[in-house]
Amino acid sequence: MTDQVVGGFGHERTGEAGEPATEDHASPAGPGRPVPGGDAERGTVSGVGGQFIGRQRELKALRADIERAGLDTIAGRKAPRARVLLIAGRPGSGRTALARELVRQLAPDYPDGVLHARLTEPGGSPVPPGRAAGDLLAALGTDVPPGADEDVLTEMLRAALAHRRCLLLLDDADDAEQVDPLLPDNSDCVVVAVTQGPLTGIPDVRPCTIGGMDPKSAIELLTRFTDSVRVTVDPQAAELLVEQCGGQPAALVLAGGWLAARPKASVADATKRLRGLPDDPEQPAGARPLSRAFRLVYGSLPQSAARALRLLALAPAGLVDAHTASALIGCSVTSARSLLEDFAALGLLQEHTADDPGHVPDAPHPHGQYVVPGCLAPMLHVLVTEEERPAEIQLARARMLERTVRLLQSCWAITEPEGSAAQRKLAGLPRAMRFPGPGAADGWLRSRQQSLMAAARAAVGDGELDTLARRLVSAFVRALIAHRGAEAVAGELYALHQLVLDVAERRELRREQAAALLNLGDLDARTGRTDEALDRYRSALEIARRANDPYAYGRAVESVGGTYQELGDWQRAADWYGRALSERLARGERADEARLYGRLGTVHTYAGRYGEALRSWRAAAAGYRRLGDVPGHARALSEAARVQEYAGRPDESLRTCEEAVELARQAGDLRLQGALRLRLADTLERLGDPVAARMHRTVAEQLLGGEASGLRNP
Known part of the structure; x- marks a missing residue:
């Protein structure tokens, strides 16, 4: 018969998924509901409150490995890359907790901080090095160009770390191909990599392979979940329980959670239950203790709680909060929050920790998130697939x-x-x-x-x-x-x-396809990938034409013109702007007409076709006048004055600029007034009227203040 456990598993929860509830903040564990400390994501060797337990020999060996002379040093060469400390162990062995404790101890020696990246997603898929590099760059405060490929991002990361003294914690690496591109070309940095096996292909790395905890530390960990009396009165049973768990921290956490939920059960009861569970012959021998411990806890859950736990395997990135759990399970937010707290008390979930680039990520998350332990996620995925x-x-x-x-x-x-x-x-x-x-x-x-x-x-x-x-x-x-x-x-x-x-x-959603291509093209263009942007815009143009989407088509045509302008191909830019203008004229979109006349004027000016440029800017000015856009009218006239000046017609430029100044005054645009008066001053000086030029320059400086020197051309 299924056991009933404390913390709300003994009764059914009711309520609708959208039921109003208290705000989404994690509730602290109450009396008799200890929350496992440390890193239960991959098995912990920490106790309640985060105190690290055991592994002192491994810590000493890892710290000594930093000072060990590498192959380059022995050969008389400066080490070209960061030293890699490798912690290898099976999921649930406490490998991540050991890595974090090592990083915590080393952090004071690395003033530029600690960076953390997990290289395997909860579902088991490896994280691409480019994505990991982008996350690390963001943690360093470095702007990451959107859409940059993997080689660019990893090179940027190495450049950012070239002159820093940092610690990198690369957790749950799948193979050397993930780790190698992220290694800094800087011997002042140290990389702590966590993996299941050796990283073949990275030179000069000696793995610190960990297995079960020593009996004394394992019993101390177990004591953190149950009162010490139960361990003290039956130390032999405690040793047998540790043996049944294979000394694996994750299995001990689950066994401890099972005992904590049953104040009247003895350690011998837990040992007997574990011993009675059959092994799965398809699993490796090293994975069987954790599997048995999980089945012990999972099998003791009421049916509704067991189903809720299975469904949490569907949580994105293995991260779950009360709202996510409420929606997955189909219960109220309040009930979901209580369930999450109960699962955490049993060691089935762990409070998510904020990953801060400046310190070891060990503080509870402020917004009530939990993480599905990485060592348990595969078992939950199997259960949800088989049972649901x-x-x-x-x-x-x-x-x-x-x-x-x-x-x-x-x-x-x-x-x-x-x-x-x-x-x-x-x-x-x-x-x-x-x-x-x-x-x-x-x-x-x-x-x-x-x-x-x-x-x-x-x-x-x-x-x-x-x-x-x-x-x-x-x-x-x-x-x-x-x-x-x-x-x-x-x-x-x-x-x-x-x-x-x-x-x-x-x-085959053509309109959305065109819109996505245009948005991606804009981001490519903004980051200097002009050729890629041009390809996107041309693809969007063809799709918008087939979809009969005039908005996307017009935007694509104009964007192609803008790309050619960026490339300095003025003739093609003018041709594409002309096509875009024809589309706007046909639909009577006057604001866009005026803007496109201005863009045509700009490229004609760059190409030295001053007659065509002047006609375009005059058409733009007329368009803004009809729209009642006084600042736009003034700016278009100021550009027309610029073209007249370039064309060697200073008298006409002077009159046009004076008209633009008057419009800017009507619009109340002080900055534009000041910039136009500076242009007037330059023109008057060329016409031989220094007194009038000085007067306009003085007024401009009063309007612009310290900006006057940088605004000769509006």
Whole structure:
């Protein structure tokens, strides 16, 4: 018969997934519900409160390895790269906790801080080196060009670390091909790599291979979860339990959680239960203790709790909070929060820790996130696949994505003005899905960015939830831009537009495909990848033509012209701007007509075709006049005056510039007035009137202050 455990597993939870609840903050563990400390993601050797236990011999050997003379030193050469300390062990052996403790001890000797990257996703997929390099560059505060390829990003990372004294923790590496591109070309840096086996291909690396903990440390870890009396009265049973767990920290954490949930059970009871569980012959011998410990805890859960735990395997990036759990399971947010706390007390989840580039990431996350332990994730994935019907899995994913979309919409709407349609819609959401203010929404967005990006990738990769995937990406883009600005999140926007393009190509959504290509082209152009941008714009042009999308077609034509302008091909730029202008004229879009006349005037000026440039700028000025855009009219006239001056017609330039100054005065644009008066002063000096020139320059300096020297040409 299934055991009933403390902490809410003894009763059914009811309530709707969208039920109003308290705000999303993690509740502290209550009495009798200890939360495992350290790094239960891959098995911990830390106790409650984060105190490190055991592994002193390994720590001493790793620290000594830093001072060991490498092959280059022996050969009389300066080490060309950072020293790599390799910690190898099976998932659940406490390898990550050992690495973090080592980094914590070494951190004071590395004034430029600690960088952390995990190189395997919770589902087991390796993280591409380019993505890891981009994350590390962002942690260093270095601007990452959106869409840059892997070689560029890894080279940028090595350059950023060339003159720093840093520690790099590369966790859960799959092979040497992931690690090698991230190694700094700087012997003042040290890299701590965590993996399951040797990193063949990286020279001069001696792995520190870890297995089970020593019995004394293992019993001390076990004592952290249950009162010491139960261990003291039956030390032999405690030793047998450690033996049954193979000394593996993750297995001991689970066994300790099982005991903590049963105050009346003895250590011998846990040992007997573990011994009675059969081994899985398909698993390696080293993985069987953890598997048995997991089955002990999982088998003791009520049916509803066991199903909830299985569904958490679907959480993006292995990160889960109350809202994610609520949507996956189909319960209220309050019930989901209680479930997460119970699972954490049993060692089945771990509080997520913030990864800060300046220190070892060991502080609890401020926004109530938990992580599915990496050593347990494969077992949960097998269970959810075997126990849940595909339709139920798809429904859980759909609920989770729908909840995420609504939270992102709420995150964006909180930045809109009071009384707006977005704010009115926000007021109709349950309280659990509303943020108290923009600051709280921004904090939530930043803390969830990793899991939100993972959710978007998973939704697009699924292929069956494309409508939800498109809504998710759209809401994510709006929230990012609203809180951080398009420039600050250009890298994230590039990845999201690429996801939109993937869905649009798969579903043959021509309009969305064209829009995604245009957005990607704009980001390519902004980062100097002009040829790539031109290819994107041309592809968007062809797709927009087939889709009969006049907006995308017009934008694509103009963007092709802008790219040729950037390349200095004035003739082709003018030709494409002319095509775009014809489209606008045919549709009577007057504001765009005036703007395109100006762009034509610019390229004709660069090409030295002053007659055509002057006609274009006069047409632009006329367009702005008809629109009633006085500042635009003044600027167009100022450019016409510039062309007249270039063409050797200073008298006409003077009259045109005076007219532009008067318009700028009417518009109240002091900066434009000042810049135009500086141009007037230059023209008057060339015409031989220094007194009038001095007067205009004095007025300009009064209008512009310290800016006058840099604004000779508006």
